[in-house]
Structure formats: structure tokens, C-alpha cells
Amino acid sequence: MDIGSIIGRVQRGEHDAFASIVERYQSPLFGYLWRLGLDRSRAEDIAQETFVRAWRGLDGFRSERAAFSTWLFAIARNLAFDSLSTSARDPASVSVEDMPQATDLAHPGADPATRFEQGREFERLHAALRRLPVAERGALALAVIGGFPLAEVARIEGASLAAIKVRIHRGRARLRALLDDQADAAHGSGPETTEYDDDR
């Protein structure tokens, strides 16, 4: 069933139909929140709040103005950025227990050794993503990973197309540099030195 029909059913009062929307978008949304650098429990809280707010505001949603996914991810983006700015002011609010374990992130079908190695790679990637400026992280998460067209990324981020292109280009370059630093540090060739301000 297409998303327009499901939204129509929810708007006509069949709120059980909203479960199909949650099922369809939960994985992309969790993926997006992970790539924004959020830990598991905060990602779950924000994903829940995103869906509840979407349900509340569904009467006001107009498909001719924006795609549903754009609208949903814009809600998630605003909630996530609020949460990230709060944790930037209060780093103690992020607990070590909330961090994903290496093997949690790896492919579930792989053997234990491969899962551990994959999990370590994902941990490195997540650590590097968390050190990117939030604006670049957001654009990268939506465009490179979420598969949104750049025009939609610009709408979600509330920025111009040119600014989004710059953020993605810079974000990729910084991410590469951060990962190279991590690899160098892991091989004992020097400390991690690349550091960026966590601005919007």
C-alpha cells in the first residue's frame, strides 16, 4: 500500500493504520539518528517522539507541499539537533552504558570474529561522526546515507542547495581525515589530532 493511502486512512480516523508508517520508517529513522551521533537510548526516545509528533500533526500535513519522508525527517532532525545541543552543554548526560557494543552493530549473520571486527569498524565510524560539526553530520546523514535528493536535504536542513553541497563535501573530507587519524593512532603512529567545533 502506498504511503498516501495509509496517511489518508489515518487522517480519516483509522489510527491503527499509523503502525504501518512506523514499521516502514523505523529503520531509516534509527539509521539517521545513529549517523547523527546519538546513542541508542536517545535515538529511541527521539524516534518515538518523532512518530508521536507526526501522528499529532498529520491533519496539517499536505502531500503537495512536501514528501512525507521529508516532513518526518525534518521533525526528527529538529528533535535530534535540540538533543545534541543539550548534550554539548552537558556532556555528562551521555552515559557509557548507552554506547552501542561493537558486536551489536555488526551483521547478525556473520561469524563471531567477523562480527567483532565489523563492530569495531562501526564504533570507529560512530566516534568519527560524533566529532564532525553537527551541520555537516546532518547533511551527510541525509544525503549520502539516507538517499535523499539534495533538494530534499536542503528543505529538511532549512539551508540553500549550495550550502548543503558544501557541507556534504566538507563533511566527507573531515570524516576521512578523522578516520585516518584513528587508524594512525591505532597503529601507534601518533595521537588523534583532528578536532572540530560542534557548531550548527
Place this chain on the structure above:
Amino acid sequence: MTDELDHWLARGGHEPPPDFVAKVMARIEAEAGAMATTDPTAPAGATIHERPRAVASNARWADRLRDVGTWLALAGGGALGLSQLLAFAFGAWAAGVAN
């Protein structure tokens, strides 16, 4: 954008917990129930599962009907007043002509 970095970016991520959909729907049910029981426009027999959005939609229609009724009454009253005025003017003119 097909290098190793993109490969890792595309694959990593939290998986939603298995009961995530149920949790979200439980919150929505609870919120819908709370809104239905506190909404003064809800009909007396409304059940806890009745969607408040449907109730709000009915209320909007009632408001629209009331607005249309108000405008019709104003237009009807205006037309009646105008016809009375015209009748008076015609009567005065007829009386003047007769004299």
C-alpha cells in the same frame, strides 16, 4: 560515492528494538484516549478508542455550518430591511404623485 567510507556509512546504524512499533502505538493510543476523554466536544457515548481527530473534524463542520447559518440570516434580514425601505419610498412617491 562508492568507496569504502560510503560502504561503512551505508551499513552502520542502530536497529530499532523489536517492540518499538508497539511502544509508539501504545503512546498514541494513550494520547488519543486522553484527548477523547477530556475533549468537551466529544459526544457522550464516545469510547476511549474514538479518535479525537475525527471528533475535532465534526466540530469543525459544526462551526462551518453555524457560520453559514449566521451569514444567511444576516443576508435575509438585510434583504427584508431593504425591501421595507423601498416600499416606504415607493409609497411616499405614490402619495406625492396622487396629490
